[in-house]
Amino acid sequence: MNTVFHLPGKDAYYRGTxxxxxxxxxxxxxxxxxxxxxWFERYDPFVHDAVxxxxxxxxxxxxxxxxPGEGFLKIxxxxxxxxxxxxxxxxxxxxxxxxxxxxxxxxxxxxxxRHTMDHPPWHYVYTKxxxxxxxxxxxxxxxxxxxxxxAGEVYNHNFFTFGRLETTPDREIxxxxxxxxxxxxxxxxxxxxxxxxxxxxxLAGGESxxxxxxxxxxxxxxxxxxxxxxxSNGREVHILGDAVISRIVFWSNHRIACxxxxxxxxxxxGETFRLAIKYIFS
Numbered sequence: 001m002n003t004v005f006h007l008p009g010k011d012a013y014y015r016g017t018x019x020x021x022x023x024x025x026x027x028x029x030x031x032x033x034x035x036x037x038x039w040f041e042r043y044d045p046f047v048h049d050a051v052x053x054x055x056x057x058x059x060x061x062x063x064x065x066x067x068p069g070e071g072f073l074k075i076x077x078x079x080x081x082x083x084x085x086x087x088x089x090x091x092x093x094x095x096x097x098x099x100x101x102x103x104x105x106x107x108x109x110x111x112x113x114r115h116t117m118d119h120p121p122w123h124y125v126y127t128k129x130x131x132x133x134x135x136x137x138x139x140x141x142x143x144x145x146x147x148x149x150x151a152g153e154v155y156n157h158n159f160f161t162f163g164r165l166e167t168t169p170d171r172e173i174x175x176x177x178x179x180x181x182x183x184x185x186x187x188x189x190x191x192x193x194x195x196x197x198x199x200x201x202x203l204a205g206g207e208s209x210x211x212x213x214x215x216x217x218x219x220x221x222x223x224x225x226x227x228x229x230x231x232s233n234g235r236e237v238h239i240l241g242d243a244v245i246s247r248i249v250f251w252s253n254h255r256i257a258c259x260x261x262x263x264x265x266x267x268x269x270g271e272t273f274r275l276a277i278k279y280i281f282s
Contacts, residue, residue: 001281002029003132005111008102017094018048018057019157020076021102022113022128023139025053030135030281033163033235039256048091053159054139054279059152061122063088071097071119075143075150076126079119109133121148137279145267153246155262156277160237162230166254168202170232173250173259176225180217181250184210190252196227203254214248222248224277226259238280 006013008021028036036053044050058075063082066072071079072088080094100117110131117124123146131138143150162171174196181192190199190209203209216222224241241261249260265273 001132001134001137002027003130003137004028005130007104008113008115013045014051015045016048016050017074017077017080017096018090019051020056020058020128022076022115022126023053023111023130024051024055028053028137030235033233035160035162035235035237035281037161037164039159039161039164046093048093049157051157051159052161054137054156054277055159056141056154056156057090058154060088061150061152073117073119073122073150075117075124075152075154076115076128078117079122122150123147124150135281137281139277139279141273141275143265143267143273145269145271145273147269149266149268150273151264151266153262153264154275155249155260157260158228158239158258159256160228160258161256162228162235163233164255165230165232166202167199167252167257168232169199170230171199171257172227172229172231173197173257174227174229175216176223177216178218179214181211181214181248184212197250197257199252199257203252205254208251208253210252211250212247214250215245222261224261226261228257228259236282238282240278240280242276 004026006024006026025036061073063072066082068084078096078100079098081097098119103114105112113128115126125144127142129140187209222245226239229236243263245261246264247262251258267273
């Protein structure tokens with residue numbers, strides 16, 4: 001497996017304020033297929049989703065409690081300024097008041113990103129380690145809280161392109177549970193099966209589908225066990241996590257199909273939140 005990362009910083013590839021800056025891929029290649037590459041048509045470093053590969057977003061901390069002009073926290077990004085009284089909008093760019101400090105260490109087979117924030121009332125050390133082998137990628141997260149409580153959700157957007165192939169019935173998603181949920185609209189292009197999601201036709205440019213509450217139909221616990229497959233070239237990604245899933249969001253357009261497992265976190269002073277995700281390619 002060949003992997004290339006974009007590094008955080010003032011001239012970074014991605015400078016939006018939605019996604020965690022650590023572990024953003026430039027390219028992720030398996031057996032000659034670019035599994036994670038550019039999926040969007042127009043690049044702008046400040047656009048909220050101009051990112052590639054499996055990438056996380058932490059929900060904001062302190063936004064509802066702060067007044068316009070004051071700061072709120074995005075873990076893995078920094079302290080951002082609330083500009084007005086409008087509700088938080090993940091698609092909107094926000095001014096960064098304090099970016100915190102970054103340390104990056106690399107060794108054969110792994111890269112470690114460490115983000116330290118010390119901006120009262122928030123003080124944390126966030127560490128993400130990306131390890132990779134011939135057929136797998138492992139991402140371990142450690143969020144050590146050293147001050148005010150941190151609570152919210154984190155999810156991985158799982159931007160996999162499978163060789164930049166468009167979304168057709170050859171793209172299949174399966175779960176280790178029988179899925180249930182409500183589509184945002186009455187789509188004729190996609191549907192749930194007893195094991196996953198199937199496309200009934202190719203998605204056209206400008207078309208998208210969305211489900212925000214995908215979960216196990218048979219259990220209160222939704223396993224972190226997902227398979228993404230592209231039948232036309234035989235590539236598959238098996239995603240396994242060690243955390244609780246509160247819900248799964250599914251979003252797709254004609255270029256990509258994303259499965260986003262949400263995990264809640266609530267960390268008091270002195271506690272550490274951990275999350276490990278494994279990607280097995282075949």
